[in-house]
Amino acid sequence: MSTEEKVRIENLFKVFGSKPKTALKMLKEGKDKDQIHEETGMTIGVQDASFTINKGEIFVVMGLSGSGKSTLVRMLNRLIEPTSGAVYIDGENVSTMTDDELTEVRRKKMCMVFQSFALMPHLNVIDNVSFGLELSGVSKEERYARASDALDQVGLTVYSENYPDELSGGMQQRVGLARALAVDPDVLLMDEAFSALDPLIRCEMQDELIALQEHSQRTIIFISHDLDEAIKIGDRIAIMEGGRVVQVGTPEEILQNPADDYVRAFFKGVDPTNIITAGDISRNTQVQVIRHEGDGPATALQRLRNHDRDYGYVMNKKKEFVGVVSQENLQRVLKYSKLDSDNLSLALMEDVTPVLSTDSMQDILSEVSTKPYPIPVVDENNKYLGVISKNIFLRTLDKTEETINGEEI
Amino acid sequence: MNFFEFEDRLIPLGDWIQFLVDFLVENYRGFFQTLKLPVEKTLETLEWGFTSAHPLIIMAIFAFLAWKLAGKRVTIFTLATLFFIGMLGLWEDAMITMAMVMSSVIFCGLVGVPLGIMSGRSDRAEVAIRPFLDAMQTTPAFVYIVPVVMLFSIGTVSGVLATIVFAMPPIIRLTSLGIRHVDKELIEAAQAFGATPKQTLFKVQIPLAMPSIMAGLNQTIMMSLSMVVIAALIGAGGLGSPVFQGLNTLDIGLASVGGISIVLMAMMLDRITQGLSKKRKRKK
Numbered sequence: 306m307s308t309e310e311k312v313r314i315e316n317l318f319k320v321f322g323s324k325p326k327t328a329l330k331m332l333k334e335g336k337d338k339d340q341i342h343e344e345t346g347m348t349i350g351v352q353d354a355s356f357t358i359n360k361g362e363i364f365v366v367m368g369l370s371g372s373g374k375s376t377l378v379r380m381l382n383r384l385i386e387p388t389s390g391a392v393y394i395d396g397e398n399v400s401t402m403t404d405d406e407l408t409e410v411r412r413k414k415m416c417m418v419f420q421s422f423a424l425m426p427h428l429n430v431i432d433n434v435s436f437g438l439e440l441s442g443v444s445k446e447e448r449y450a451r452a453s454d455a456l457d458q459v460g461l462t463v464y465s466e467n468y469p470d471e472l473s474g475g476m477q478q479r480v481g482l483a484r485a486l487a488v489d490p491d492v493l494l495m496d497e498a499f500s501a502l503d504p505l506i507r508c509e510m511q512d513e514l515i516a517l518q519e520h521s522q523r524t525i526i527f528i529s530h531d532l533d534e535a536i537k538i539g540d541r542i543a544i545m546e547g548g549r550v551v552q553v554g555t556p557e558e559i560l561q562n563p564a565d566d567y568v569r570a571f572f573k574g575v576d577p578t579n580i581i582t583a584g585d586i587s588r589n590t591q592v593q594v595i596r597h598e599g600d601g602p603a604t605a606l607q608r609l610r611n612h613d614r615d616y617g618y619v620m621n622k623k624k625e626f627v628g629v630v631s632q633e634n635l636q637r638v639l640k641y642s643k644l645d646s647d648n649l650s651l652a653l654m655e656d657v658t659p660v661l662s663t664d665s666m667q668d669i670l671s672e673v674s675t676k677p678y679p680i681p682v683v684d685e686n687n688k689y690l691g692v693i694s695k696n697i698f699l700r701t702l703d704k705t706e707e708t709i710n711g712e713e714i
Numbered sequence: 715m716n717f718f719e720f721e722d723r724l725i726p727l728g729d730w731i732q733f734l735v736d737f738l739v740e741n742y743r744g745f746f747q748t749l750k751l752p753v754e755k756t757l758e759t760l761e762w763g764f765t766s767a768h769p770l771i772i773m774a775i776f777a778f779l780a781w782k783l784a785g786k787r788v789t790i791f792t793l794a795t796l797f798f799i800g801m802l803g804l805w806e807d808a809m810i811t812m813a814m815v816m817s818s819v820i821f822c823g824l825v826g827v828p829l830g831i832m833s834g835r836s837d838r839a840e841v842a843i844r845p846f847l848d849a850m851q852t853t854p855a856f857v858y859i860v861p862v863v864m865l866f867s868i869g870t871v872s873g874v875l876a877t878i879v880f881a882m883p884p885i886i887r888l889t890s891l892g893i894r895h896v897d898k899e900l901i902e903a904a905q906a907f908g909a910t911p912k913q914t915l916f917k918v919q920i921p922l923a924m925p926s927i928m929a930g931l932n933q934t935i936m937m938s939l940s941m942v943v944i945a946a947l948i949g950a951g952g953l954g955s956p957v958f959q960g961l962n963t964l965d966i967g968l969a970s971v972g973g974i975s976i977v978l979m980a981m982m983l984d985r986i987t988q989g990l991s992k993k994r995k996r997k998k
């Protein structure tokens with residue numbers, strides 16, 4: 306994932322009420338949301354929110370009901386007009402755009418998927434999906450072609466002639482998703498898009514979203530009040546409380562370093578081993594790495610002895626992981642197969658399976674606990690990244706437990 | 715000061731209105747006659763059409779509409795009604811009434827739907843329009859029938875004009891209601907996908923308000939029919955005139971026959987147009 310900026314918000318405020326300026330002034334004077342509500346009846350929806358969303362990431366905004374999540378996303382496409390502050394998309398300031406420019410952004414760049422689906426009941430599925438294209442005046446032929454494509458992506462091609470009320474909730478939301486995909490926007494805004502679905506379908510949709518994301522890298526801003534969902538699909542998470550963004554970071558960062566008690570409370574009951582991945586805790590220091598070409602068994606053994614290691618990790622020229630050798634095996638090879646003494650592969654241990662960097666601690670638990678050597682970690686292309694020792698594994702477990710239960714201690 | 719005994723008429727409102735109407739009649743009669751023109755032309759055309767076409771053609775047209783919009787039973791009922799009215803010897807009157815009702819509905823629709831859309835989309839427009847609607851619906855027709863005659867003279871056209879005033883409110887109200895009842899989420903969704911206000915109106919609000927607008931149309935038709943007798947007071951023709959004549963000469967038979975025909979025609983038009991507000995949706 307790149308760290309190229311896609312969306313940036315700066316000091317965004319939203320006041321619901323008749324005199325927003327007054328409320329802003331009161332905020333500056335240090336009064337809080339509740340005081341202002343009591344004195345003036347105005348509600349602070351969002352308070353001084355700033356963060357940057359990178360291209361291609363799934364950015365989850367999480368918080369309890371009423372914390373301002375919906376208000377925040379709706380200010381991105383100005384369905385709700387910000388009281389003050391700025392929103393930038395690709396460096397362009399959305400908050401100062403004219404109506405025409407804004408319409409253009411909404412039609413081409415930023416689409417939304419709604420919690421209640423919000424499909425047009427008078428249009429059939431294919432017309433619903435091509436709705437956005439129709440608004441921008443795309444010809445019937447082209448928009449049906451693109452809509453069919455989008456329907457295909459969500460697996461609903463055969464329902465194109467049906468009306469929304471003939472479909473189940475999950476299918477309706479697929480249509481909602483297809484409606485956004487048909488426009489092929491850079492940014493997808495999803496306001497609790499899966500919250501109205503039952504758990505099984507919901508899980509399915511999450512998987513599908515992740516799968517879609519692998520094909521075409523969109524920037525997705527996903528609202529959720531469900532932590533499991535946030536952790537599952539989010540590359541980064543922003544946590545909101547009472548209109549304020551209290552913390553932004555990867556799930557691991559937030560888990561290991563919660564900004565305050567609110568965030569900590571949020572993560573309570575979450576099993577940290579589900580969030581922290583092998584990639585997060587792998588180390589590539591202090592381990593003996595052996596290159597397949599060039600290093601023979603003798604050199605390898607020498608190196609391990611020099612560094613006082615029992616195991617060495619072998620990779621090929623392309624840095625792909627090949628296997629693990631032990632001192633024991635190397636000695637055996639040198640002893641019995643002198644003829645082949647150049648061949649390192651004879652010394653490889655059996656039953657070595659590297660773990661993926663995206664596997665959670667939970668996933669690798671059995672591997673770590675049963676193997677005598679530190680577990681090698683690779684990425685999806687089998688490139689060697691490092692190892693996880695029992696020691697590191699247990700230390701991480703210990704540390705997260707401490708932060709989670711921090712308040713009780 | 716004995717204001718509160720209310721013995722004297724301190725506000726001569728009646729005089730003022732009298733004065734206003736006299737003033738309008740004297741100075742703006744030409745203007746009102748021009749206003750009347752489009753209604754007159756429409757009515758003339760429709761009346762010519764309805765009365766000169768062979769009854770069988772008319773019956774075929776209505777039967778077709780009933781078939782398309784409401785189904786078999788209503789079709790049979792429609793044919794029976796028209797046949798029965800014909801047998802009563804009131805065919806010509808019935809056709810004139812039909813022409814009057816249709817002209818009234820056309821103008822109510824042309825004026826009422828846009829007004830209804832306005833008041834559905836803006837609270838201010840609604841506040842401005844509502845008192846007029848209240849007045850139009852509650853003022854007894856007998857009260858405004860006199861100024862109508864003074865401004866537009868007597869006859870069927872004036873009858874239609876009075877009918878328009880009386881029958882317009884429901885279509886405005888129900889159009890407005892229909893627009894207002896469109897789910898906010900849907901409007902938001904349309905906006906989120908870049909719909910301009912005009913696109914939102916034509917692609918979302920109006921189609922979704924259609925059943926309600928059609929219900930308004932149905933109400934407008936029914937109210938137009940109920941004005942038929944009163945319109946006959948100012949010389950409008952149609953099914954109102956046998957009723958009116960019957961009342962004048964105490965010919966209960968004649969009045970009842972006219973009345974029954976009006977009721978049957980109302981039922982017929984109601985059933986046909988009710989189909990309109992329910993059915994229009996799927997195009998599969």
Ligand SMILES: Nc1ncnc2c1ncn2[C@@H]1O[C@H](COP(=O)(O)OP(=O)(O)OP(=O)(O)O)[C@@H](O)[C@H]1O
Nearest residue numbers: 321348349350369370371372373374375376377530
């Ligand atoms: N149109 C509005 N007028 C007045 N107050 C509003 C309006 N919309 C939202 N609010 C208030 O702003 C605050 C934030 O609301 P928002 O809908 O953004 O919360 P949320 O985090 O999306 O909650 P939920 O999880 O329930 O959807 C709430 O206190 C809410 O009452």
Ligand SMILES: [Mg+2]
Nearest residue numbers: 374375376497
């Ligand atoms: Mg919300």
